[in-house]
Amino acid sequence: MTMPIPAGHPPIPARRIGVLLINLGTPEGTDYWPMRRYLREFLSDPRVIEVPRAVWWPVLNGIILTVRPGRSGHAYKSIWNEERNESPLKTITRSQAERVAGLLRDRHGDALVVDWAMRYGQPATGPAIERLKAQGCDRILLFPLYPQYSATTTATANDQAFRHLMKMRWQPAVRTVPAYHDEPGYIEALARSVERHMETLDFTPDILLASFHGLPRAYLDRGDPYHCFCVKTARLLAERLGWAEGRVRHSFQSRFGRAEWLKPYTDKTVEELARQGHRRIALIAPGFAADCVETLEEIQFQVKDAFMAAGGEKFTYVPCLNDQPDHIAFLAAVVERELGGWIGGARAGVRDGEGIAA
Structure with a gap:
């Protein structure tokens, strides 16, 4: 009542x-000041940069926010x-x-x-x-x-x-x-996106490289599970595709600075693949729910250029899942x-995009 x-x-x-x-x-x-405001907020986050403020603040405000807005703005402008x-x-x-x-x-x-x-x-x-x-x-x-x-x-x-x-x-x-790195519905959506993309090509890639955003190695050593989750995603995707062993690999992109980051590095990996004779490759970015500057500019321009310069012949990018x-x-x-208990009932797993009726 x-x-x-x-x-x-x-x-x-x-x-x-x-x-x-x-x-x-x-x-x-994409101009200097909007880029500077964005980068300042992002790079001031202690979750992102785990360096003492007394050390990081002069570097950020004296060097990075002077130079990086222009470079990043150029990348954003291209996409x-x-x-x-x-x-x-x-x-x-x-x-x-x-x-x-x-x-x-x-x-x-x-x-x-x-x-x-x-x-x-x-x-x-x-x-x-x-x-x-x-x-x-x-x-x-x-x-x-x-x-x-x-x-x-x-x-x-x-x-x-x-x-x-x-x-x-x-x-x-x-x-x-x-x-949700190992959810069956997520892996299935990734695999279907690969299969649909392969149908549009006039060549068969030798390798599918799953490129994830990088992270300083020290974060893994301090207990961040990201590396393990990325490797598991790549393994489950390979199993679902059913391709030959070694045909699906993983790597990490977008590193900066002198510290060691998660390896293998994407740019170095594609160069090595080309030198090994794998001259037709596909890249996918399973760590991104939506295409962004790291996929549309970094992968499709910088990584592609590195691969082609090392002797590659065919390069293709599988788009993110986006709003498919x-x-x-x-x-x-x-x-x-x-929302189980708030609406409808909970259930153990999510498979193939199925839903729950309230």
């Missing part, structure tokens, strides 16, 4: 459940979505949220509200939480879009949400989505599972 609201009481929206998809971040433009005046990562993440929302709306009506945010840049995480709360969401599921957990990605995305929650007088209840239907179905199914 619903009790009437007393006279003069503030309006109360209908109770709903919020889902917040969170991706890494993006600059608001910028001019029509929307935004990065592809923002375009794709918005589409993912809209499509996941559409699937969930078909199954659950207005009970769920889906929004999206970036850990760094805009749209920011805090205002997104406030938007969900204003729509009656007294329970929110945080969904960092990182298949392989790392403190530098999943943890810092959750940290940012928690920091905002600390400022709220009336907090919603919160859950977080765990890493099987990926969206998988993401929606994960949401439904993680």
